[in-house]
Amino acid sequence: MNKINSFQINAPDVVSETIDGETVIINLYKGLYYNLNPSGSFIWTLIEASVSKDEILQFLKQNYSHLSDEDQAGVTQLFDRLLAEELIVENESSAPATTPALSAPASFEAPVLFKYADMQDLLALDPIHDVDETGWPNQPAEVLGAGNF
Amino acid sequence: MVMTAVAEPFPEVQRNVAEAFEYHAALDVAFEQAAQAAGGVECRDFVVAGFGIRLRFAGVALIAKLTPALEHLAVATPQTPDLTINLWDGASTGVMTPPPPWRDDAYAYGSHGEIRGYDSDRIRIVFNMYFDALSLLNVADNRAVFWVRDSDNIPFWETAAPLRILLHWWLGSRGLHFIHGAAIGIPTAGALLVGKGGSGKSTTALTCLDSDLSYVSDDYCLLSEPPNPQAYSLYSSAKLKPDNTRLPHLLPLVHNQNRQPDEKPFILLQQHFPEKLVPSLPMKMILVPQITGHVDTQIYPVKGAAALLALAPSTIFQLPGGTAAKFKEMAALVKEIPCYTLALGTDLTQIPRVIQTALEEVAA
Incomplete structure (x- = not known):
């Protein structure tokens, strides 16, 4: 039975790297990319380790004495956005979480997910095309990215 | 809020590696026909990061479009090529490619024109729909094909950075x-x-x-x-x-x-x-x-x-x-x-x- 409110990264479409407490996320399939501020990055790392949303909230309450209702709502909103962006999906594994050895950010600020869509024109995301008499496809030029050069 | 796992964006396709190799062989035949029609093969040799790369053109129509940005790496006395690319265009030679063997439907081409089911780690195939160009790399024997329907349709960015996909594939497999x-x-x-x-x-x-x-x-x-x-x-x-x-x-x-x-x-x-x-x-x-x-x-x-x-x-x-x-x-x-x-x-x-x-x- 799956853990309630437990999620996992939407691999292989979604890849991420965390460097010095900040995370860069790329959706390889959609041509979108993102970054997370330190609080969001910390939560992301816990999601990677299959720590459930409820457990993350519990952890934050224990570690940040001044965690407000607004802060907790911010965490929930982050989960909602990560799901809406299809960066995370419901965890299909029932394996227990392996809590990583992480140091939580010194202070907790609202987690923020920044989204960038300026690379999507480099991908031909619409596969519909015509075929000419020689068997090759034709696609309107405006559908295709012309490279960044 | 619970979401189900995101489905695969495309249905699974069968890998057709053998057909891809057969298609490369057919392209080689077409290249020789194009060279004959154009009056012979023109070779240009380059050294990129220590690797010898030979471009074999059927005729001259593509040379002015694809070599100027590489001229600084040209060598007069070529070394044995590590990668050889056969290049021709349909308009000046009158030789098109053989018909592609893959099915054509909405799922045949990936977001960069990859031929789904045929493009694999053994033989890479992309068709650029923007200017009708086929790039194929036979990984095993270090040979490649570049065909374009008409050299006049080659866009400025291909002249400025030619053969990007082929070089990206081949050099990438060598740690570059x-x-x-x-x-x-x-x-x-x-x-x-x-x-x-x-x-x-x-x-x-x-x-x-x-x-x-x-x-x-x-x-x-x-x-x-x-x-x-x-x-x-x-x-x-x-x-x-x-x-x-x-x-x-x-x-x-x-x-x-x-x-x-x-x-x-x-x-x-x-x-x-x-x-x-x-x-x-x-x-x-x-x-x-x-x-x-x-x-x-x-x-x-x-x-x-x-x-x-x-x-x-x-x-x-x-x-x-x-x-x-x-x-x-x-x-x-x-x-x-x-x-x-x-x-x-x-x-x-x-x-x-x-x-x-x-x-x-x-x-x-």
């Missing part, structure tokens, strides 16, 4: 990775300028033409893997902003003088500044240009995540095969060498001086 970035520097230390188009990367690199800094690349370079990444020159093209109000003295040197309104002007450094080009430099820092509007140029440390954000998406999305492994390689790079913001001032003469000072400090 296409990076969307400019590389400049002094002999002992180079800087990799990263950022999406319009970030100031190309302008920064071009300001170095009037300095003691050498130039490896403008828009794309090849980078070996950490721990001691080396940037290798690939194309000698350098692009200018369409309005080019910052570097007007370069306008008379533009290669595509008769360009269309949507074309970016570019110059070929080999033709005008050959002494500035160097084949490679050791990369000692990553610079993330940032246009400030202030007069002075400054440089200060930036977090690795910010550098990765500037480097990885524009590199990964420009070429087929963007994978988690490539992303990890780029993350390893920003962890390996120091990263800085290059806050660009309006006084362009300061830019190369600031970079050179930073490089000399790193190299000391």
Whole structure:
């Protein structure tokens, strides 16, 4: 039975790297990319380790004495956005979480997910095309990215 | 709120490796027919990052379109080629490709034109629908094919950075990775300028033409893997902003003088500044240009995540095969060498001086 409110990264479409407490996320399939501020990055790392949303909230309450209702709502909103962006999906594994050895950010600020869509024109995301008499496809030029050069 | 797992974007397709190899053989036959029709094969040899690459053209129609940006790497006395590419165009030779063997439906082509089910790690196949060009690399025998329907349809960006996909595949399998970035520097230390188009990367690199800094690349370079990444020159093209109000003295040197309104002007450094080009430099820092509007140029440390954000998406999305492994390689790079913001001032003469000072400090 799956853990309630437990999620996992939407691999292989979604890849991420965390460097010095900040995370860069790329959706390889959609041509979108993102970054997370330190609080969001910390939560992301816990999601990677299959720590459930409820457990993350519990952890934050224990570690940040001044965690407000607004802060907790911010965490929930982050989960909602990560799901809406299809960066995370419901965890299909029932394996227990392996809590990583992480140091939580010194202070907790609202987690923020920044989204960038300026690379999507480099991908031909619409596969519909015509075929000419020689068997090759034709696609309107405006559908295709012309490279960044 | 609970979501179900996201479905595969496309239905699974059967791998047709054997058919792909048969198709390569048929393309070889077509190439020989094209060469016969065009009066023979014209060879051009280049050395890229130490590897011999031979371009075999059926006729001459494609030579002026695909070789100028590689001229600085040309060799008169060729070494045994490590990679051989057969190239022809349909219009001048009258020889088209054999009909593609794959089914054609909405799922046949990937986001970069990859032939789904036929493009594999043994034989790579992409069809560029923008200008009707087929690129095929037979990984096992280091041979490739480039066919285009009409050389007149080759866009300016293919002339400025030709055969990107084939070279990306083949060189990538040898530990040399296409990076969307400019590389400049002094002999002992180079800087990799990263950022999406319009970030100031190309302008920064071009300001170095009037300095003691050498130039490896403008828009794309090849980078070996950490721990001691080396940037290798690939194309000698350098692009200018369409309005080019910052570097007007370069306008008379533009290669595509008769360009269309949507074309970016570019110059070929080999033709005008050959002494500035160097084949490679050791990369000692990553610079993330940032246009400030202030007069002075400054440089200060930036977090690795910010550098990765500037480097990885524009590199990964420009070429087929963007994978988690490539992303990890780029993350390893920003962890390996120091990263800085290059806050660009309006006084362009300061830019190369600031970079050179930073490089000399790193190299000391």
